[in-house]
Amino acid sequence: MKTPKRTTIYDIAKKLNLNASSVSRALNNSGNVSEVTKKLILKTAKELNYKQNSLASNLRKGHNQTIGVIVPRVNQNFFANVIAGLEEVTYQKGYNLIICQSNESHAREVKCVNTLINQHVSCIIISVSADFEDDTHLRNIQENGIQLIQFDRVDDNLETFKVLNDNKQASEDAVTHLIAQGYQRIALLEGPQNLNIFKERKEGYLSALRKHNYPILPELMKENAWTKELSAAATKKLLNMAHPPDAIFASTSDFSALGVLEVATNMGIKVPAELGICGYSNEAFTEITSPSITTVDQYSVSMGKTIANLYFQEIKSDNKDAIPKIVSIKPKLIIRSSTLRNKDEQRI
CATH class of the missing domain: 3.40.50.2300 (Response regulator)
Structure with a gap:
């Protein structure tokens, strides 16, 4: 079965005999388009089942409301609950999660990191694999201007925000x-x-x-x-x-x-x-x-919420001089x- 062609702003522009730039401004509510034209564009976009490419849009705006998470195994209660806690906070903030699994493999962990970097995520949250070898891939995250938070299993030699159990x-x-x-x-x-x-x-x-x-x-x-x-x-x-x-x-x-x-x-x-x-x-x-x-x-759900709040309250704040800190949670x-x-x- 042939996959139907995705509607683009050029399709909308062609149908309405407008410039693609006018369609783009209307869809992004960026002004310089009359209300009558804007309503017509939005109505046509709906009729053509137009879906905005959020990645491209975020890149144009200089940010991406997506956070990457890498865990050793998603089917372990601890990591599943951490992800649940993360998602509860990020969803409220309008962010999406991309979840990757290293399967306790350092090589696979490196691939996960590279994939998330190529997705231009705004932050990568990671608990390293059991056969962790070196932190070259973690330093690569920072070199690409992406925030890094480590939790549970961490590289002690790398200065980042960390959320740990005692x-x-x-x-x-x-x-x-x-x-x-x-x-x-x-x-x-x-x-x-x-x-x-x-x-x-x-x-x-x-x-x-x-x-x-x-x-x-x-x-x-x-x-x-x-x-x-x-x-x-x-x-x-x-x-x-x-x-x-x-x-x-x-x-x-x-x-x-x-x-x-x-x-x-x-x-x-x-x-x-x-x-x-x-x-x-x-x-x-x-x-x-x-x-x-x-x-x-x-307290894995709590840990997930703590990690997310650390990102939104500390890292994503206007304080560019925020010093990476370690947050410790006492287990029971x-x-x-x-x-x-x-x-x-x-x-x-």
Whole structure:
């Protein structure tokens, strides 16, 4: 089926025997066109189903009311909620979002950035991929005069506006809770240490152990256990140790915690009596597993709104000397059955 030809201002001008410039001025309400002619042009544009090219129009005006967003995965609750929070604010401001997914690939992330630059977006908001290599593509955004906001996973070496969670404190709270429940050997499932969020969560884990005079045991810390499959493999190794852990903090995500729970269930290990499990991110499924999973709520919708407001209130303001700043959001520990060995502690 042949695609119908798009109506242009030249089609309207030809039908009305006018100059294209007169049609353009009328459609953009820029004056120098009589009211009678303007009404005729608008009526004809409607009859011909004319749709204005917003990108071209914005380029002529020197701005584009479109913001690009790049996330590792759109199907994760955290990133989906951040996007929802962003959209709620940007929609009210008359802005559109272009959403890209890196699939945890640095090469794909670079392609997403280049695509958005070519779309002449006014701002790019990004949480970098797990195999982040260098920031050349991020610097390219700035060199093209496009605003850049980083969130959650960021490049610490690049000075931009950033919106972050207090990952260290959240992890410290989670491990402190496990200690309060009487767990003695607490294992850690780590994410890639090239990413700020996983470094900070490990710091929080170590800080809680030190504050309570627990020994730091390298054999209880498993690197790069940041997917369900990798965490399951790490959990099998941990639980088959001569002296296995009695609690596992899946600091990478709730999907990792789910991998832990499945392995424990298959091995006949009782949760939380014999093994406490804590995840991170408050994915929707954590409430309906058996037992329900203790996790950390990152206030992701709020984070999205904060990012959008940062753009409209700080970056897009008339203050050209605005200094890039870091906004920190404190997550909340959500205590559920998977760690409640001591029933006297109230659930949150």
